[in-house]
Amino acid sequence: MASGDQDDREETWKAFNEAVNMAPAELEAFLETEESRSVGWTKDGEDESVGHQSGRRIVAIKRSRKSELSDEDFAHMRKVVGYVHRHLAQGGPAEDMEHSAWRYSLMNWGHDPAKA
Template structure:
């Protein structure tokens, strides 16, 4: 991945992840966060694990990002875009599993 590609991934990630690391961590500690998402055999959902990884990535300096970090950033962008395209529920989006799943991935769809 060249420097232009990396910049593009960082820009897309910054746009998709609209929650601060502390806000993500706080949400990940909630019961709403823990009960949504696809579980891969263990107790933690894929999105919950992703949220922890997003916090790590957001706290790194740009020069410390690894190829694995960039791959995860691309995965996050794809997830957020796909789920936003599906649209949220017509009523009570604030308390929906759709919103909570997105928040596990660092995106609050109700945030301006």
């Protein structure tokens, strides 16, 4: 692996771990809730939202050693960072953020804005 690739992976690793503020067990427990399943966009022909699928992959990534992760894992990590940053920039609802679809969607992607 070239030095630039290694630098990119280090930056991605750091940004991912800053964006994902939920522990794997915490995210797994949330993914089992109705709140988790009630939000997000679902591709035609699928039963599970894109965010819910992402949450399951985030758990697997968080439980892996960095050296075990593939290029596809790092690409997904960059996708997660982008999603979290975009949704945080949009801002949440003025009232009842704790029970909002905005928060639940972010939590599917591993970020609980109530922790910030």
